[in-house]
Amino acid sequence: GENVEQHPSTLSVQEGDSAVIKCTYSDSASNYFPWYKQELGKGPQLIIDIRSNVGEKKDQRIAVTLNKTAKHFSLHITETQPEDSAVYFCAASPYGTDKLIFGTGTRLQVFP
C-alpha cells in the first residue's frame, strides 16, 4: 500500500522568510496530492492540492510542486506570517480509491 514520508517534522522561520515542506510517496499509481493546515483544536483545512497531470500549482503565497518521476511533492510558503503557524499535512491518494494517506505532519512556527 501507499506510504507517505514528510520532512521536516518541525520548522521554525522568521516572519517574511519562506518555508518548504517535502513529501515522498511510494505508490506510482497515486494521482492526487492535497495539503492540509491544522490549527490547534480544529479540523484539517485544505490549502492547496495538485493532480498528477500538473507539475506546479500556485495560489497567492502558497505553491505546490510535483515530481512524478522522483515521487515527491513539496509545499512552498513565501512571505510567511505568524498566522501561518500550524501543523501541515501532506497526503496522497492512490488512483481509484477514496483513501487519503497522510504524511506524519510538520509543525511550522513563524516568529514575528
Next chain:
Amino acid sequence: DTEVTQTPKHLVMGMTNKKSLKCEQHMGHRAMYWYKQKAKKPPELMFVYSYEKLSINESVPSRFSPECPNSSLLNLHLHALQPEDSALYLCASSRSGTSLTDTQYFGPGTRLTVL
C-alpha cells in the same frame, strides 16, 4: 460553502456507555468519511460511505458502528470503548466516490475522552 459540522465538540464517556457522534454536510456530497486522530499524529481513515453505502472499513473494531441515514448525515455509534480510543474524531465529505479523487473537506472534530 464548504462546511462540515460535527456534534458534540467534546464528549466524555465511561467504558460502559453508549454514545453517538454526528456529522452533517449540505454541499450535496455523496461520499462521507470518519477519521480518528491521536495527538501529534495524522488522521487515520476508519470508514468511507459512498452513496450511503459502506465502501471501506479499515478493520475498525466492532465497538465503533457507522451509520449513514441519508446523503447529508453520518453517525458514529460508540459502545464499550476503551481508554485508548480517546482521540479527535473527524468527519469529512467529498463530492463523490469515483476514480477521480475529489477534495475532502473536514469538520472541526469531536474530542472524545474515554474514562
